[in-house]
Amino acid sequence: MDHAGTIDAEALRQAVTESFDETISRLKDLVAIPGIAWPSFDPAPLNxxxxxxxxxxxxxxxxDVRILRCDKEDGTPGGPAVVARRPAAAGKPTVLLYAHHDVQPTGDLALWETDPFTAVERDGRLFGRGAADDKAGILAHVAAYSAVTRVLGDELGLGVTFFFEGEEEAGSPTFRTFLETHRELLRADVIVVADSSNWKVGIPALTTSLRGLVDGTIEVKVLDHAVxxxxxxxxxxxxxxxxxxxxATLHDADxxxxxxxxxSRDDVTVDLTEEEYRADASVLDGVKLAGTGSIASRMWTKPALSIIGFDAPAVDVASxxxxxxxxxxxxxxxxxGQDPAAAMEAVRKHVEANAPFGAQVVFTPGESGNSFLTDTASKAAGVAMWALGEAWGVPAVEMGIGGSIPFIADLTELYPDVQILVTGVEDPDSRAHSANESLHLGDFRNAIIAEALLLARLNEEGAL
Known part of the structure; x- marks a missing residue:
């Protein structure tokens, strides 16, 4: 297949570049709004x-631009989503462009080198909460679409739907209900989820696998009361x-x-060196890495278990x-490929079988989410890999992500024939969710160019 088709790649590149300063200005304006969807935060900034x-x-x-929301199970309103739709011309496909406008809380402000809600350019990066995750995803979609409309004009018959969620960082509590309520409004042939990362600065990637997730609590009881x-x-x-x-029984000696x-699988075709991983993850000198197999497989295609909370008295008040x-x-x-229900049951059996000294163990399951694998043989994936390579000037790689995007499983279930592409604007040093989150501006521009190329090619007959 000729992924380039007959599109004018140079004209699209020029259109993106000419408006890039305005795109950055708009991104800075969005970063200034502290829209956090967690129930404990004021909803006014999110609105x-x-x-x-x-x-x-x-x-x-x-x-046709709407702000829509659905209620949570407890009856409180979910986060506001922005949905806009341009119908496809006869015989043309529809692409849905997803990102989210809500952000993580700042955490400890003392760890930030700049005000988290004042976007600051420094050393080729834009710093601020949401600058990368995921307000840059929104601007990438909008800027790419704008460039395509300027270059193609009346020749653009591609159907385009924007779906900008407003509660992703709060766990997307109404996502499934939202999809079911607006199923036809959001129906598409291709879905582009701009909420992932590239391989590294200067090397683009299509995310082709995401790990699933289960969590829960383990409680140990030994006495009726403290003594x-x-x-x-x-x-x-x-x-x-x-x-x-x-x-300690949850991991073996290595x-x-x-x-x-x-x-568990070890079939990743690209790899990180140990030195690269240590630098990206800020591993302290002398700390030995865990697990076996390639670094990338340990991050993407093998299970990883962490203890993320522990209830015990704080040291300062301990008696x-x-x-x-x-x-x-x-x-x-x-x-x-792992079934979340089977994984949850496996954890339960393990902790109950390993109760130390006969202590009572109470296992309480929590949230769960499915993994995701891209059909890399699909036409849309082929076009995306071409567009990424064309925009960056180097071949794109297929990569996994150790994190999870559970709502993608809802998309595949409700739209079983859709082709899903997971792209992104982040890089290993973007520090999403952490202090000093940032966006590499050069890669951001390339991401917009790549999406403009993708949209222009999908607009052509025979692209899908």
Whole structure:
């Protein structure tokens, strides 16, 4: 297949470049709005964020622009999503362009080198909360669409739908309901999810696999109530100690997940060196890496389990007491192809079978999400790989992501014939969710060019 078709790649590149300063200005304006969808935060900034995004979409030429939301299970309103639709001409496909406008909280402000909600350019990067994750995804979609409309004019018959979610960082609690409510409005032949990363600065990637996820809590009980550690300590071990012993059974001696029945593969075709991983993950000198196989497979196609919370008294208020119970929260990333329900059951069986010293163990399942694998043989994937390589001037790579985007499973279930492309504007140093989040401006421009090329090619007969 001729992925280039007859499109004028240079004209698209020039259109993106000419408006790039304006694109950055608009991105800075969005970064200034602290729209956080967590229930504990004021919803007013999130609503302002939706209004601002809707304004950007209207300015790009869309007439049918809506701000929609669905209620959560408890009856409270979900985050505001911005949806805009341009119908396809007869015989043309429709592409849905997804990103999200809500952001993570800032965390400890003392860790930020600049105000998180004032976008600052420095050393070729734009710093600020949401600058990369995922307001840049919104601007990439809008700028690419605008460039294509300027270059193609009346020749653009491609159907285009913008779907900019407003609660992704809060776990997308109404996503499934939203899809079911607006199923026809969001129907498309190709979906581009701009919420991932590139391989590294200067090398683009199409994300072809995402790990699934299950989480939950493990509680250990040993006493009916707390007792004096001097009077009763010795014959019985406290709950934090026993919970720690139980947690230690979750990995084997080399750090691999030791839970039986989990899918694990080592078939990744690209790899990170240990030095690159250590630098990207800020691993301290002397810390030995865990697991076996390639670094990339440990990140993308093997399970990874972390303890992300631990309930015990803080050191500053600790007393000489044998604690009767302790609780921890685990997060288990699943290899592509793993059934989340089977994985959750495997964790339950493991912790109950490894209860230390006969302690009572209470396992409480939490959230779960499916993994994702791209059909790399699809026509849309081929066009995307070509567009990425054309925009950057180097071949694109297929990569996995160790994280999870559970709502993609909802998309594939409701639209089984859709071709899903997971792209992104981030790089290993973007620090999404962390302090000093940033966007590499050169790669951002290339991402817009790549999407403009993709849209222009999908507009041509025979591209799909």
């Amino acid at each position: 302002r964020s939706a209004d601002a995004v809707a304004g950007l979409v209207r300015a790009s030429g869309f007439e 004096h550690s001097g009077m009763f300590g010795g014959p019985v071990l406290d709950a934090p100690t026993l919970l720690s012993r139980l947690i 750090g691999s997940v030791a839970i039986e029945g989990l899918v 000489n007491t044998l604690l009767p119970r302790a609780r921890a929260k685990f997060s288990l990333r699943l290899a592509p």
